[in-house]
Amino acid sequence: MGDFHFLRPWWLVALVPLAIIVWALRRASDAATPWRGIVADHLLPYLVQGTAVKRRLGPWWMVVGSALLAVIILAGPAWKREPSPFADDVAxxxxxxxxxxxxxxxxxxxxxxxxxxxxxxxxxxxxxxxxxxxxxxxxxxxxxxxxxxxxxxxxxxxxxxxxxxxxxxxxxxxxxxxxxxxxxxxxxxxxxxxxxxxxxxxxxxxxxxxxxxxxxxxxxxxxxxxxxxxxxxxxxxxxxxxxxxxxxxxxxxxxxxxxxxxxSAAAPMEGGDRWQDSGYWLTPVLVLLVLAFFRKGWMQSLAARS
CATH class of the missing domain: 3.40.50.410 (von Willebrand factor, type A domain)
Structure with missing residues (x-):
């Protein structure tokens, strides 16, 4: 894996606005935010509904995981080479x-x-x-x-x-x-x-x-x-x-x-082979994550907190 890199690394820049959006949505969906500074922190979990379940794995983390996985796929992770499809079969x-x-x-x-x-x-x-x-x-x-x-x-x-x-x-x-x-x-x-x-x-x-x-x-x-x-x-x-x-x-x-x-096999020229885009191997995982959102009522708790 010493050759691991991204074919389209500029897509990783999308992680910055993604992190900002996640932070903003998390802050907006936190029912305790308006009460911080007014009610003691140790009392908030007992007085504000929803704070006790926010750590539970649910729609929110599925959204974040899907977005993160999509960015990685688009960036094109690669660590091995493959022959160019345009290479000649005969020298x-x-x-x-x-x-x-x-x-x-x-x-x-x-x-x-x-x-x-x-x-x-x-x-x-x-x-x-x-x-x-x-x-x-x-x-x-x-x-x-x-x-x-x-x-x-x-x-x-x-x-x-x-x-x-x-x-x-x-x-x-x-x-x-x-x-x-x-x-x-x-x-x-x-x-x-x-x-x-x-x-x-x-x-x-x-x-x-x-x-x-x-x-x-x-x-x-x-x-x-x-x-x-x-x-x-x-x-x-x-x-x-x-x-x-x-x-x-x-x-x-x-x-x-x-x-x-x-x-006589043709000697490989510079650029005669290419790095294999392995991001497509993650696509089935992304599909499975997205399929969960078609479940009736899956996003209800997230929408209620938003």
Missing amino acids: ALAIVIRISPSMQTEDIAPNRLARSVQKVHDLLGRRGGSKAALIAYAGSAHLVMPPTVDVEIIDSFAGSLDPKIMPEEGDAAGEALKLADQTLATVGGGSILWITDEVSPDEVAAVSLWRSKTHTPIRVLAPVSDEAALKDLRSHTESGSSELIQLTPDDSDIDRLERASRF
Whole structure:
């Protein structure tokens, strides 16, 4: 209970006017008040009717107890956290695609890039409303679409990717993966889908350096049909925290990618969970107190003294 606090503590200010009202009503309902100072205090209980029963538990204390309990409920007592109802069930996915002339090779119909984009479409369709980001790279890396749940807009931008629109040719794989990592950090973490047909020798060290500094899970989709190219790509990309999946004519690759993208739980962001309002547990008690006032004649004694 060390974390006990009130979510809406300003409601506790209502205790001040409540205390004043209680004091004023108690004073007004005390039949002995007008006689104090005139009749000796030790004689008042015998001369004034009602003073002998004011300490008995009755309607008056039920009113005070109900009002006090209502204020506590409104203040929102809390001592434990709960997941936010708006938290994602599936971790975000950053899709990193290499946009180079080699990706237009037609060994995979219609070509490597077009087939990869189709696979992206199929994968996003299975992820429902989970967030995804799109990053394209050649000689430089670019955030095409920040994390969004709009699958159609990612499809649209992915379908428009072409080596001709990239500012410069080359292979900035390390820069692209670092950008993907930074993008995922803004939404609480996730995993990376890296689509590439090769890694240039100059980028192998950059990719290894990035991998040594991050724990972000990564899956590599390889749109290649040549076994030698696949073996070379595996040696440059696969490690303990990554897995290479060859693009297939059927949906077996998508099945594996779907399972892989779900295994990574989203890291909780600040504000990603919230304090649980436990005031509602007191509501049945308040209801029971209020029900007593529906009893015929329950308030008669209080009204008579007022």
